[in-house]
Amino acid sequence: MQQTFQVNASDLDNRFIKSVQDIFGDRKLKIVVEDIAESNEHKDALLDSLFGSWESEETGEELVKMIYSNRNDSPRDIEL
Numbered sequence: 001m002q003q004t005f006q007v008n009a010s011d012l013d014n015r016f017i018k019s020v021q022d023i024f025g026d027r028k029l030k031i032v033v034e035d036i037a038e039s040n041e042h043k044d045a046l047l048d049s050l051f052g053s054w055e056s057e058e059t060g061e062e063l064v065k066m067i068y069s070n071r072n073d074s075p076r077d078i079e080l
Contacts, residue, residue, distance in 0.1 A: 006036070 003023060007016065020029070056063065 005016070005020075058066070
């Protein structure tokens with residue numbers, strides 16, 4: 001079972017620990033601490049690094065010609 005708690009660090013006290021103990025009992029736990037503000041900044045930076053302008057040896061006009069010349073858009077005979 002996985003439970004996710006999103007709390008402010010200032011709210012962590014014995015009540016939080018008691019709640020976790022009540023839910024999980026004596027089972028072994030893995031606790032991951034994540035700084036949400038930093039995490040969102042990291043995700044935004046990752047997104048920015050993945051998307052950007054297209055780099056190619058062809059010019060924009062050459063790419064457009066290649067795209068249009070490779071399309072197979074011919075009329076079809078359809079009977080209803």
